[in-house]
Amino acid sequence: MLVDTGSCDAFGTACSHRRPRNSCVDCKVRPISVCSVLALDELAVLETLGQHLSLDKRQVLYGQEEPAEAVFNVIDGSLRLTRLLSDGRRQVMGFALPGDFLGLAREDRFSVSAEALTPVTVCRFERRAFGALVDDKPHLLRSLHERAGHELTLAQDQMLLLGRRTAEERVASxxxxxxxxxxxxxRASVTLELPMGRQDMADYLGLTIETVxxxxxxxxxxxxxxIVPGGVRLLDPARLEALAAS
Structure with missing residues (x-):
C-alpha cells in the first residue's frame, strides 16, 4: 500500500511524492538504529534490501546453530535471546527491543536463539546483500562498530553484575x-513494562525465580x-539508582 505525501495529477498516476507506507524514511526506530547515519538516497537503497517480518508471541525468529543468513532490525516488540548449554540448561543472554540490530556477529551460525516475547515486527536483510552495502558505506560500518562496542560494554557490565552484585543490586540494575x-x-515513563517473565529475569541475572x-x-x-500488571512503577527512582550503582 502507498501513502500519498503530496499532490499528484488529476488522473492519480504515480509521482515522486508517493512512497511505501513502511518505508525506511518513515521508520519509527530509524533515529536510534544503526541506519540513522544514512542519507535519504542511501535509505532508498537499504529499503530495496529489506523485508518486513511479523512474529507472534513465542514464535522463533532464528534458532541457535541455524545458518546466519540474515541480519535483523527490530521495529516493534521484544525478543528473548537465549543460549542452550551443553548440559541442557538455558542461559538468557539478553532482551532485544525496538532499535536493536541482531545478527551482527561474523559467525556462520547464530550463537543464540531469538524468540518473541510479544508480537514483533523486524526488518530482515539478507546477510550478503547487507554486507555489500556496509562495504560501500564507511559511515554505516562506523555505526555498526559503535553498536558492537556498546554491546561489548554491556557484556562487561553483565559479567560484573553476575560476579560482584547482591541479588537486590542485580534486580535494581x-x-x-x-x-x-x-x-x-x-518511552520515558515511571512505569516499566516487563515483557519478560520472572524466570527470564532469573536466568539473565543468575538467580532463581524465587529470589527474583x-x-x-x-x-x-x-x-x-x-508491582503492577505487566511491569513495575518506579516510586523512588533515586533509591533504585543507588542500589544499582552499589
Missing amino acids: FLVGLRERYARMG SRMLTRLDRERTVL
Whole structure:
C-alpha cells in the first residue's frame, strides 16, 4: 500500500511524492538504529534490501546453530535471546527491543536463539546483500562498530553484575538499565513494562525465580517500586539508582 505525501495529477498516476507506507524514511526506530547515519538516497537503497517480518508471541525468529543468513532490525516488540548449554540448561543472554540490530556477529551460525516475547515486527536483510552495502558505506560500518562496542560494554557490565552484585543490586540494575533503554526509545515513563517473565529475569541475572520474586516484593514493600500488571512503577527512582550503582 502507498501513502500519498503530496499532490499528484488529476488522473492519480504515480509521482515522486508517493512512497511505501513502511518505508525506511518513515521508520519509527530509524533515529536510534544503526541506519540513522544514512542519507535519504542511501535509505532508498537499504529499503530495496529489506523485508518486513511479523512474529507472534513465542514464535522463533532464528534458532541457535541455524545458518546466519540474515541480519535483523527490530521495529516493534521484544525478543528473548537465549543460549542452550551443553548440559541442557538455558542461559538468557539478553532482551532485544525496538532499535536493536541482531545478527551482527561474523559467525556462520547464530550463537543464540531469538524468540518473541510479544508480537514483533523486524526488518530482515539478507546477510550478503547487507554486507555489500556496509562495504560501500564507511559511515554505516562506523555505526555498526559503535553498536558492537556498546554491546561489548554491556557484556562487561553483565559479567560484573553476575560476579560482584547482591541479588537486590542485580534486580535494581536490571530495572534501571531497562528504564534507560526505554528512555532512549522515547518511552520515558515511571512505569516499566516487563515483557519478560520472572524466570527470564532469573536466568539473565543468575538467580532463581524465587529470589527474583522475593527481591521485587522487597522493593515493593519498601516503596521503591510498585508491582503492577505487566511491569513495575518506579516510586523512588533515586533509591533504585543507588542500589544499582552499589
